[in-house]
Amino acid sequence: MNETRPASMASFWMPFTNNRDFKMHPRLLVSAEGMYYKDVDGNSILDGTAGLWCVPCGHAQPKIVAAVREMIGQLDFAPTFQMGHPAAFDLAEQLMEYTNHRFGHVFYTNSGSEAVDTALKMALAYHRARGEGTRTRLIGRERGYHGVGFGGISVGGIAGNRKPYGAMLPYVDHLPHTHDLEKNAFTRGEPEYGAHLADELERIVTLHDASTIAAVIVEPVAGSTGVLIPPKGYLKRLRELCTKHGILLIFDEVITGFGRMTTPFAADYFDVEPDLMTTAKGLTNGVVPMGAVFTKPFLYEAFMQAPAGIELFHGYTYSGHPLACAASLATLEVFREQKIVEHAASLQSYWEDAVHSLRGLPHVIDIRSIGLIAGIELAPIAGKPGARAFDAFKKAFADGVLIRTTGDIIALSPPLVLEKKHIDELFGKLAKVLKDLA
Numbered sequence: 001m002n003e004t005r006p007a008s009m010a011s012f013w014m015p016f017t018n019n020r021d022f023k024m025h026p027r028l029l030v031s032a033e034g035m036y037y038k039d040v041d042g043n044s045i046l047d048g049t050a051g052l053w054c055v056p057c058g059h060a061q062p063k064i065v066a067a068v069r070e071m072i073g074q075l076d077f078a079p080t081f082q083m084g085h086p087a088a089f090d091l092a093e094q095l096m097e098y099t100n101h102r103f104g105h106v107f108y109t110n111s112g113s114e115a116v117d118t119a120l121k122m123a124l125a126y127h128r129a130r131g132e133g134t135r136t137r138l139i140g141r142e143r144g145y146h147g148v149g150f151g152g153i154s155v156g157g158i159a160g161n162r163k164p165y166g167a168m169l170p171y172v173d174h175l176p177h178t179h180d181l182e183k184n185a186f187t188r189g190e191p192e193y194g195a196h197l198a199d200e201l202e203r204i205v206t207l208h209d210a211s212t213i214a215a216v217i218v219e220p221v222a223g224s225t226g227v228l229i230p231p232k233g234y235l236k237r238l239r240e241l242c243t244k245h246g247i248l249l250i251f252d253e254v255i256t257g258f259g260r261m262t263t264p265f266a267a268d269y270f271d272v273e274p275d276l277m278t279t280a281k282g283l284t285n286g287v288v289p290m291g292a293v294f295t296k297p298f299l300y301e302a303f304m305q306a307p308a309g310i311e312l313f314h315g316y317t318y319s320g321h322p323l324a325c326a327a328s329l330a331t332l333e334v335f336r337e338q339k340i341v342e343h344a345a346s347l348q349s350y351w352e353d354a355v356h357s358l359r360g361l362p363h364v365i366d367i368r369s370i371g372l373i374a375g376i377e378l379a380p381i382a383g384k385p386g387a388r389a390f391d392a393f394k395k396a397f398a399d400g401v402l403i404r405t406t407g408d409i410i411a412l413s414p415p416l417v418l419e420k421k422h423i424d425e426l427f428g429k430l431a432k433v434l435k436d437l438a
């Protein structure tokens, strides 16, 4: 196996990584199949995070691999500016079907960040197209993560992602986050306390006036900040207020889409209709980079009233890339054939019981779960925020499980094809790691 080690690690500037630490103690993955990675030393690593929330159908899914192989031999690249190829249109129709036709159109991007920036631009351009060009303000939420574009970090609410980058977009405001350990610790599903925090939108409307506000963007369940689950009734209230004030509601479903919640999307789970929805990751089973913005029919129609010509001056060279379309079409087929969402739903209570069985272990100050997602919050080491969870991450990898940490929170989001034996292995190993933590 040694020959697969890179000759040097000096030149790759790794994203969201402690480069100096990693290059001294690398963790190198060389292959993947089903629920497991293999590392460079030949160890099996159980994937507790679906890569980065990306792989609902499991790794090296044969149908998806075959579809991408076939497409690359047939159509390696085709532009979608004033041109097209059949798979891009077929996929769009199938995606509409997958949302039960609750959306009318889909715009392709290459990542979640691009999907977010696209949705924000669409919201601004929509109001302008309708003669309400004063609606230029965007509202995000504290602790929100919407990728790393300038739009996404502006509406996002994670300090470390914003601090180094100066002023960012103007005309942005933030709702408060909904995390409250005093009131809601150790909740299964949606916590009881906090729906009233949606009313903070009224305060923001009073401050700026509705006529200046284009859109509100939230993650239905915030992932990257450490699994923050919306309080009961919170999202419905947000929807009501957006409707009342003519503000578009964008759900960022980059991690909650494609079965993660045991429903196709979080919008289904919470029974709340956003006007736009951003997706990526599970859209192609993570196999080829792709994002997508889903829009309600009225949005598209507003643009189609413009004088003849290009209706939206926006798009990416790789929007609707043939390989991504092939991967996504095959992913949808696997979802149908293997009833991935139903399978995830059948395991939800076993998953929830397993994660909550960690209650009482050293340093565990909260456990929260919804769908096939879990957050385990650890007490920080005084003066060293994040160090305890990162230690858990390293120890877990050494013991053969991939977990993800953010601050002192462990976030789990396995491939949806897992079985009970994988849940037992994941939480068995994690319990041992937590018991051994300093």
Ligand SMILES: Cc1ncc(COP(=O)(O)O)c(C=O)c1O
Binding pocket: 110, 111, 112, 113, 114, 116, 145, 146, 147, 148, 219, 223, 224, 252, 253, 254, 255, 280, 281
């Ligand atoms: C909710 C949310 N939005 C956007 C993104 C950004 O996606 P990408 O990393 O594909 O740009 C992420 C990534 O984790 C995410 O969780």
